[in-house]
Amino acid sequence: MNIAVIGTGYVGLVTGVCLAEIGHQVTCIDVDDKKISSLKSGTSPIYEDGLEDLLIKNIEKDTVRFTTDYSYGLKDKAVIYIGVGTPQAEDGSADLTYINDVCHSIARNLQRDAIIVTKSTVPVGTNEHIKNKIMENIDYNVSIEIVSNPEFLRQGSAVYDTFHGDRIVIGSENDYALNVIENVNKPFGIPIVKTDLRSAEMIKYAANAFLATKISFINEIANLCDKLDANVENVAKGIGMDKRIGNSFLNAGIGYGGSCFPKDTNALVSIGKNVDYEMSILQSVVEVNNRQKKVIIDKMYKRFGSLSDISVALLGLSFKPNTDDMREAPSIPLSKVLLEKGANIRAYDPVAANNAKKILPDNVFYADNIAEAINKADCAVILTDWEDIKNYPLMKFKEQLNQPIIFDGRNCFDPQEVRKAGIEYYSIGRP
Ligand SMILES: NC(=O)c1ccc[n+]([C@@H]2O[C@H](COP(=O)([O-])OP(=O)(O)OC[C@H]3O[C@@H](n4cnc5c(N)ncnc54)[C@H](O)[C@@H]3O)[C@@H](O)[C@H]2O)c1
Ligand SMILES: O=c1ccn([C@@H]2O[C@H](COP(=O)(O)OP(=O)(O)O[C@H]3O[C@H](CO)[C@@H](O)[C@H](O)[C@H]3O)[C@@H](O)[C@H]2O)c(=O)[nH]1
Numbered sequence: 001m002n003i004a005v006i007g008t009g010y011v012g013l014v015t016g017v018c019l020a021e022i023g024h025q026v027t028c029i030d031v032d033d034k035k036i037s038s039l040k041s042g043t044s045p046i047y048e049d050g051l052e053d054l055l056i057k058n059i060e061k062d063t064v065r066f067t068t069d070y071s072y073g074l075k076d077k078a079v080i081y082i083g084v085g086t087p088q089a090e091d092g093s094a095d096l097t098y099i100n101d102v103c104h105s106i107a108r109n110l111q112r113d114a115i116i117v118t119k120s121t122v123p124v125g126t127n128e129h130i131k132n133k134i135m136e137n138i139d140y141n142v143s144i145e146i147v148s149n150p151e152f153l154r155q156g157s158a159v160y161d162t163f164h165g166d167r168i169v170i171g172s173e174n175d176y177a178l179n180v181i182e183n184v185n186k187p188f189g190i191p192i193v194k195t196d197l198r199s200a201e202m203i204k205y206a207a208n209a210f211l212a213t214k215i216s217f218i219n220e221i222a223n224l225c226d227k228l229d230a231n232v233e234n235v236a237k238g239i240g241m242d243k244r245i246g247n248s249f250l251n252a253g254i255g256y257g258g259s260c261f262p263k264d265t266n267a268l269v270s271i272g273k274n275v276d277y278e279m280s281i282l283q284s285v286v287e288v289n290n291r292q293k294k295v296i297i298d299k300m301y302k303r304f305g306s307l308s309d310i311s312v313a314l315l316g317l318s319f320k321p322n323t324d325d326m327r328e329a330p331s332i333p334l335s336k337v338l339l340e341k342g343a344n345i346r347a348y349d350p351v352a353a354n355n356a357k358k359i360l361p362d363n364v365f366y367a368d369n370i371a372e373a374i375n376k377a378d379c380a381v382i383l384t385d386w387e388d389i390k391n392y393p394l395m396k397f398k399e400q401l402n403q404p405i406i407f408d409g410r411n412c413f414d415p416q417e418v419r420k421a422g423i424e425y426y427s428i429g430r431p
Helices: 010-021 033-040 051-060 070-074 097-109 126-137 158-164 175-188 197-228 232-240 261-274 280-292 295-304 331-340 353-359 370-374 394-400 415-420
Strands: 002-006 025-029 064-067 079-082 114-118 144-148 168-171 192-195 311-315 344-348 379-382 405-408 424-426
Touching (some): 002 010, 002 070, 010 025, 010 064, 010 079, 025 070, 033 064, 051 064, 079 097, 079 175, 097 126, 114 126, 114 175, 126 197, 144 175, 144 197, 168 197, 175 192, 192 197, 197 232, 197 261, 261 280, 295 331, 295 379, 295 424, 311 331, 311 370, 331 344, 344 353, 344 370, 370 394
Parallel strands (some): 002 025, 025 064, 114 144, 168 192, 311 344, 405 424
Antiparallel strands (some): 144 168
16 A cells, blocks of 8 residues: 655654555655655664664665655555654643644645544544644645554564554544555554544553553552562562553653653643543652652762762663663753762763763763773662663672662662672662
């Protein structure tokens, strides 16, 4: 099928390349010139395992193309995916500016009947708004149908998730459109849930809100474990074996970050407010997560008394491992507080350092490797559970740190082993 994908970020690019891989003819459209020229030359602007290989393979087969030109991109396309960003507005709601821009561009350039498929995460009712917005700006006689197809991929394993997801959700009020999009997705071999438009939109927010709730819940239990000398890992194992609870998303730490959970939880609270409904649980989830980012600082204060002139090796800057994405990464507020309190920062990240340089304060020193970061630092603070950080030999931490102290915001090590290696160790919710 001839498909256009609008937006070549984490979602749009992965969607476009994977749809090409399963046999569709895809043209990806973006307004960012730089991204499009990089993509045309087979270079992925984002770090995602396996993505660049699939990109090059499909460019060579001419099954995926890239353009900034909407009229070329939409030409002869029966299906048009929207994957542009829906960031958080100042009041916490989802900002639909990019979606509205896309509606205008589609209306100006659409030349045939088409099915519009929204991958972007959008508040309930937005797909109806998209349809109206396109139709009210369109000049000639074409008809469109709308399908909501929320995306559930995780950054860092986006390609894997696209081929091995638990379900594909498609919602529409039009059976013909639902069937077309079901067929487009069939080659992925993933169970397809067909539903109505508004429920599909709600499924996305409810899924992210539920996962964020699990994280904030286990973080509260971890904080309590800290006060009562219980071990949150043992607790998570004990409760997770109950199939009704499940053992995933129960890793305690310094809280969730990223491009989705923070903004989507706030957006759902805002969606509730708009219809006079207070999302009490979710408000607490957000509050607990904001508080959780300070837990490591509290532990550092308790240990050092003052952070003035302390040299801190900050290990891991991205919001999670296997991505270069810095959006809502806990390293952002943490580095600000550390510098405000007079500490020096020696930062290391295997992939996200270049992106971090654009966001973190100027006076952060960036090390090329872990050894350089911890060399002569007064403590190491682990913020992202990258494999190379988890596998760094404890003896080297002991030898290379000025003072052998680790504050572990991701519970990467076994406390007993670390202490056996002669290192003072503070983690989250574990004695
Ligand atoms: N990142 C994720 O893991 C993820 C997962 C599931 C769902 N989502 C949702 O998917 C959507 C996209 O997220 P993302 O992380 O891929 O965003 P992103 O910021 O990485 O990418 C958005 C892209 O859209 C482009 N764009 C903006 N305006 C445009 C326009 N008018 N025409 C064409 N292109 C335009 C931008 O240049 C950018 O390349 C959001 O709604 C997000 O909530 C994201
Ligand atoms: O037990 C856990 C699991 C995750 N996290 C943190 O939670 C955040 C999000 O992690 P993850 O869900 O793995 O990454 P994302 O790429 O943000 O993916 C989420 O957000 C996407 C965007 O909506 C959805 O598509 C995915 O299904 C959903 O998992 C990260 O900061 C993790 O460190 C924890 O603290 N503890």
